[in-house]
Amino acid sequence: MSLQEVKNKLDGVGCGFCLAKWTQVTMHLGMGMTHSCHHPSPHKIPLKEVERNPSALHNTSYKKQKRREMLEGGKPEECNYCWKVEESSNSFSDRVFKSSEPWSLDQFDKIKDSHWREDFNPRYVEVSFSNTCNFKCAYCGPQYSSKWVEEIEKHGAYPTSYNFNDISNIQARGEMPYKHSEINPYVEAFWKWWPDLYKDLHTFRITGGEPLLSKDTFKVLEYIQDHHHKNPNLSLSINSNLGVPDNLIDRFIEIAKDLCENDKVRELTIFTSVEAKGAQAEYTRYGLEYDRFWSNVDKILTALPKVTINIMATFNALSVFSYDELIDKTFEMKKKHANGQRYWISALQLDTSYLRWPTHLSVKILEPEHKTSILKSAEKALYYGIKEFTKDNYGFSNVEIQKIKRIYDYAISEDNFDIERNRKDFVIFVDELDKRRGTNFLETFPELNEFYAKIK
């Protein structure tokens, strides 16, 4: 069915009707928050609701009201990202894309004919069990990293113009995660719901924190090992920083081997992150051991010949000077592990996105001459381009190349980005970071010494 046909079908129910409100959910269990689709902000899940009905992790009374609006021809305000797209262009909004997904479209009739009060088991589920993490990446924060919580509790917020990672703001919004040692009723509700949820899943993705540090992750994996017959077509994804102790990596590989070799899942994808090389990568992703990271990538791709690893690179101001070497390394691994057995063809994908937040780490703070390095990286990826996207070939795909080039386009684009304020915040941030963590920005980034001196 074409996107236009899907749109017509959706509009036949209501001009704001979107299947993702039923079929998709991201649950931040550590914070007790949920949202369907990433455009609306997550909202708090009332504890009373999950005590009564564990599927309220998705089917909150708040969300049901939004479904009601959609079924009755309304456009929920929280989904205004899509309304803006639809009003300002002829492009299809994510409402249409998400409703067209294989995990959504076949549910159309069931949803259209349902009552807005009805509970619905989602088909595409992302879950974060907790914020427990052994990293504290420069662009992350207490909601997603327990290491960040520790640092902010000890030293307070960063003294940038907007008090970066101020925990009191997070507390005020009710987004402070449960501690690892605390009993989390949202996780308890998840386990009550899980046997019923699992059988209907198309895609299940575990995010974090660091999922491999969570016992719940292994509990899910072991459940799938034992109950795969209830859903043998599951598409399973797991995020990991690949910096956890070896015994956890090995335990994960052992289970993943069973899942893949015995067709207990349709596919398994591992999402990880890195966006620079060596010491520069370790500075940004504090906790990362760069060489060990690659050794784990190699280990996983060797042990799991059907698995694809996707590097979600959050390209930021500190990525610019070594991203081309990251491209070299990625290419080396693509070549080494090309085997024609993988669902996604490539053993390793480099998925580059630009950092929007915190703005003081955006590539937009840099000088024009720094930005040309981004273009050079894109050129390198182009020369490493795959000549034909078939299982016999390897290299960077059209999309991987385009996304790196897009960083350059974004970096040089003109908008209302406040360069002066963000540059000042950048210096405040790295000075404070060095003080707290014993790092040395100027030694790690000699390419930025002049820039630093200029804006200090």
Added chain:
Amino acid sequence: MLKLNKGEPWVFWPSSICDTFPENPGNKILRGDCYFEFNIRFTLKEKPLERKTIFALLPKYTGLDIHSEGMVFAYTTEEETYYINLPSLIKEGEEVLLTVIHQPNRYLRIFINRELIEEINLDNKVFGIDNSPHIIFGAGNFPKNNFNLNYVDLDLHEFILIGITGVISHHTFEEFIFDKSVDISGNLNFIHKL
């Protein structure tokens, strides 16, 4: 130098890897409504006992074939394909500079070693137009198509493509990355192995 072994052709088709980068791929000017000039400096490495294709501009076929009796230059307009028989001017082991110049709606000129050997009048014809033209070196078609291949052993020394704005692609085949010849003009108009 790029040694083209028989059965291993290369192609000038920089827009085939990524559809938005380079932003102005050089191959897009190889069409009837654009001025273009290209120079191929090469050495034939075998006697053409049977039909061999030096280059083929596709998908609207324009190319130079050699055979034991002489050469055939084929070109395609918006209407049809024409074949011109030429004397044998390319010898095994001798370096040759082949130049093709297209002036829209005026002419298509073919030079060998800077000597004009054929001028095709395009006053009433439009040279073939396609959105994604490309040049294959050392074959008349893609190996996977399995027809009109006419493979040849060839050493490619240089390729230069010139458009209305100047040099668009320049290869001396000294630097390669992942089976791609680096475009020393800096325009990312690479030539890659098929």
